[in-house]
Amino acid sequence: MTTEAVQSPAFLQVEPLLREKTLNGQIDVPMLPEVAGKVVRLTQDPESDAIELAKLIQSDQSLAGHVMRVANSAAYSPNSTMVSLQQAITRLGMKVISEIALAASITSSLFDAPGFEKYIQHELRFSLATGLWSKEVARVCRKNVEAAFLAGLLHDIGRPVAIQSSLEAANELGVDLTKDDVYLLESHYQRLIGSRVVEEWEMPASVISVVRLFDNYSRPHKGQDQTMVVVAGARFAHHFIGKKQGEDRLSLEELTDSNVLADLNLYQDDIEKILEKEEVITSSLEVMHS
Numbered sequence: 001m002t003t004e005a006v007q008s009p010a011f012l013q014v015e016p017l018l019r020e021k022t023l024n025g026q027i028d029v030p031m032l033p034e035v036a037g038k039v040v041r042l043t044q045d046p047e048s049d050a051i052e053l054a055k056l057i058q059s060d061q062s063l064a065g066h067v068m069r070v071a072n073s074a075a076y077s078p079n080s081t082m083v084s085l086q087q088a089i090t091r092l093g094m095k096v097i098s099e100i101a102l103a104a105s106i107t108s109s110l111f112d113a114p115g116f117e118k119y120i121q122h123e124l125r126f127s128l129a130t131g132l133w134s135k136e137v138a139r140v141c142r143k144n145v146e147a148a149f150l151a152g153l154l155h156d157i158g159r160p161v162a163i164q165s166s167l168e169a170a171n172e173l174g175v176d177l178t179k180d181d182v183y184l185l186e187s188h189y190q191r192l193i194g195s196r197v198v199e200e201w202e203m204p205a206s207v208i209s210v211v212r213l214f215d216n217y218s219r220p221h222k223g224q225d226q227t228m229v230v231v232a233g234a235r236f237a238h239h240f241i242g243k244k245q246g247e248d249r250l251s252l253e254e255l256t257d258s259n260v261l262a263d264l265n266l267y268q269d270d271i272e273k274i275l276e277k278e279e280v281i282t283s284s285l286e287v288m289h290s
Contacts, residue, residue, distance in 0.1 A: 158194020
């Protein structure tokens with residue numbers, strides 16, 4: 001492992017234990033809410049229907065309330081009010097309702113990381129923005145829009161789990177990590193840990209590929225097109241909201257010069273078409289993340 005960052009004595013104590021746990025599959029993976037897992041499986045089943053989805057979401061009253069609130073927001077239904085999930089699914093479609101339900105299930109409450117709550121909230125907001133922007137990139141590239149959203153939503157799921165695991169390892173050793181120590185451990189292990197999380201959550205193979213190879217999308221692999229779409233989605237999200245808390249946003253020039261946009265054969269008019277979605281995506285992000 002190489003890094004330019006300073007490695008403190010505490011970091012040097014915790015890192016070997018975290019590495020051992022990561023490589024041996026001993027990381028505690030948070031449980032994905034049961035309803036969210038079923039929503040994913042339902043959306044993969046071509047024979048599923050709106051009635052099944054409505055019954056599933058209604059089995060979780062809190063989730064059902066959230067989905068109805070988002071579905072009735074100005075971002076999704078500016079000129080009408082829906083009174084039932086069945087009606088919302090009929091009007092907005094199963095895919096959109098599924099996305100709202102999944103986004104509502106991936107929250108900071110899944111993770112036990114005292115002192116890092118706001119940081120994790122921002123990371124999850126960035127991931128949701130990546131999912132929404134990935135959909136627009138996929139649409140222009142004529143790729144699977146729904147798959148792009150799910151992969152974008154989960155592409156950095158290893159980050160909060162890496163933070164939680166770092167704190168657990170430090171607690172096991174009786175060591176106090178600084179925040180910089182934790183961020184350094186997160187950056188080193190989030191990709192490996194993220195791959196394990198999506199495998200444990202039984203996500204589609206294409207999502208697992210994106211999580212595993214997000215930082216190395218040029219490496220040939222079966223889901224390479226989808227990985228590139230999500231990497232591009234993350235670049236758009238980085239431009240509009242910033243990847244990390246307090247970090248400068250990507251400039252428009254940096255965004256348009258991104259190698260991944262060229263690798264996707266996106267021309268200037270394609271990029272402008274995606275950028276035109278800013279208002280829609282901002283509205284969706286605000287209501288889905290609230």
